[in-house]
Amino acid sequence: MNIHYLTLFPEMYDGVLNQSILKRAREKGIVNYHTVNFRDYAENKHNQVDDYPYGGGAGMVLKPEPVYNAMDEINTKNARVLLMCPSGRPFDQKFAEELSKEETIVFINGHYEGYDERIRNIATDEVSIGDYVLTGGELASMTMTDAIVRLIPGVIEEESHLDDSFSTGLLEYPHYTRPREYRGMKVPDVLLSGNHKLIEEWRQEESYKKTRERRPDLLENFNEKNEK
Numbered sequence: 001m002n003i004h005y006l007t008l009f010p011e012m013y014d015g016v017l018n019q020s021i022l023k024r025a026r027e028k029g030i031v032n033y034h035t036v037n038f039r040d041y042a043e044n045k046h047n048q049v050d051d052y053p054y055g056g057g058a059g060m061v062l063k064p065e066p067v068y069n070a071m072d073e074i075n076t077k078n079a080r081v082l083l084m085c086p087s088g089r090p091f092d093q094k095f096a097e098e099l100s101k102e103e104t105i106v107f108i109n110g111h112y113e114g115y116d117e118r119i120r121n122i123a124t125d126e127v128s129i130g131d132y133v134l135t136g137g138e139l140a141s142m143t144m145t146d147a148i149v150r151l152i153p154g155v156i157e158e159e160s161h162l163d164d165s166f167s168t169g170l171l172e173y174p175h176y177t178r179p180r181e182y183r184g185m186k187v188p189d190v191l192l193s194g195n196h197k198l199i200e201e202w203r204q205e206e207s208y209k210k211t212r213e214r215r216p217d218l219l220e221n222f223n224e225k226n227e228k
């Protein structure tokens with residue numbers, strides 16, 4: 001998979017994409033990350049990428065030319081072009097699974113007050129990572145990259161994400177490791193029983209219980225799906 005980031009702050013990606021699983025995915029040749037500073041594609045001598053809004057009002061608006069020019073330079077044939085914005089489609093696990101099957105993804109990261117409306121025409125999707133406003137799209141696109149890349153086959157063991165929260169439709173069951181008892185807190189007996197059927201039932205019950213307590217909204221969908 002090729003992932004391109006159109007950004008005014010390419011250095012922000014250095015730390016995140018060069019660590020841990022995202023770094024290993026690149027080293028294994030599964031994914032390539034490319035940052036493009038669209039300031040380099042501005043059409044004026046001061047490389048200005050933003051301007052005052054027509055009609056007045058607070059804040060600056062990203063101009064269309066630098067973004068369109070930068071897009072002309074990268075191969076976006078069949079790419080999913082994702083425009084980061086708080087008013088976009090909410091990002092979730094299902095969306096991450098869908099995007100993990102793409103060959104090319106382009107993230108367009110806004111800053112300032114927002115985009116000139118015409119920039120929306122080059123996006124295939126507008127995406128939000130939650131109901132809050134960030135100063136720019138970079139952290140949002142890094143969050144999404146992390147969620148997407150770990151789902152690409154070969155990046156981590158498939159088993160480790162099959163049971164993840166949201167993948168099953170429920171929140172994940174509790175995990176324990178050694179020691180058996182720590183500061184008076186004991187590992188549930190069932191996990192030490194060696195009985196795989198009982199362990200599986202316990203995990204399913206715990207997942208269900210946790211989801212009912214914390215996210216009853218998820219449970220409605222889960223029940224509906226499982227009744228069919």
Ligand code: SAM
Nearest residue numbers: 084085110111113128129133134135136137140
């Ligand atoms: N005035 C805009 C609005 O109300 O929708 C917010 C602009 S925000 C300060 C600047 C940029 O940060 C946005 O253009 C977008 O790229 C990014 N951004 C902010 N919040 C985001 C979110 N929840 N999800 C994705 N991107 C976000």
